[in-house]
Amino acid sequence: MRAWIVLAFVSMLTLTASAQPTIPAEPFHDTLRGPTPLYEEAKPPLIAPTENRDVIRSRAYAQQPPTIPHKIDGYQLDRNANRCLACHARSRAEESGAVPIAISHYTDRAGETLGHLSPRRYFCTQCHVPQADIKPLVGNTFTDLADVSLPPAPQPKKK
Numbered sequence: 052m053r054a055w056i057v058l059a060f061v062s063m064l065t066l067t068a069s070a071q072p073t074i075p076a077e078p079f080h081d082t083l084r085g086p087t088p089l090y091e092e093a094k095p096p097l098i099a100p101t102e103n104r105d106v107i108r109s110r111a112y113a114q115q116p117p118t119i120p121h122k123i124d125g126y127q128l129d130r131n132a133n134r135c136l137a138c139h140a141r142s143r144a145e146e147s148g149a150v151p152i153a154i155s156h157y158t159d160r161a162g163e164t165l166g167h168l169s170p171r172r173y174f175c176t177q178c179h180v181p182q183a184d185i186k187p188l189v190g191n192t193f194t195d196l197a198d199v200s201l202p203p204a205p206q207p208k209k210k
């Protein structure tokens with residue numbers, strides 16, 4: 052009986068010894084921290100400039116909220132005021148030259164079309180975001196559906 056306990060103890064020891072934490076490859080590189088070791092404070096990168104070309108970008112897929120092609124610095128957007136609507140409201144579009152908000156923005160969650168902006172579309176930046184002129188942190192191989200060409204499906208073998 053005692054021999055059995057000793058055996059169990061020894062095998063437990065070998066198990067814990069083999070379960071060493073894996074040390075990341077050197078030099079450790081994290082997309083946000085860069086090669087800065089975990090115990091040191093990373094120097095944050097400079098804030099990238101917002102792309103402000105005023106040219107409407109194409110959308111990657113139907114129903115994509117269009118990205119904002121202009122700066123929104125200092126535009127008040129809280130429960131007291133919505134600066135975006137000062138240009139994007141239907142009544143303001145002619146004067147401002149902005150794209151008026153889409154009809155979907157007047158529809159509430161029950162599918163009813165309202166005479167005013169639906170509350171669920173009030174906080175524009177929940178869905179619409181400006182873009183920064185930077186090199187992406189991580190690679191991306193996204194292909195627009197229109198550009199995807201699928202190889203022909205494999206044919207069943209003839210007997």
Ligand code: HEC
Pocket residue numbers: 104105106107108116117118119120121123126128134135136137138139147148149150175176179
């Ligand atoms: C001073 C007027 C003005 C204000 C304020 C403004 N915009 Fe714009 N916006 C424009 C104009 C004009 C365009 C057309 C492209 C251009 O000139 O930048 C535009 C374009 C856009 C587009 C692209 C539409 C498309 O069809 O691709 C989006 C999205 C947008 N704005 C969102 C916003 C949001 C969100 C806010 C508030 C944070 C905002 N805008 C505030 C004038 C404005």
Ligand code: HEC
Pocket residue numbers: 114115116117133135136139150151152153154155156168171172173174175176177178179
């Ligand atoms: C819940 C997400 C959401 C919110 C919040 C939202 N939008 Fe949109 N928006 C969309 C989507 C999705 C589209 C594209 C599909 C469509 O036209 O409905 C769009 C389209 C647009 C367009 C292009 C319209 C066109 O005819 O090309 C403009 C301009 C716009 N939104 C402005 C705004 C503004 C300004 C606000 C804030 C008052 C806002 N949106 C809030 C999702 C949102």
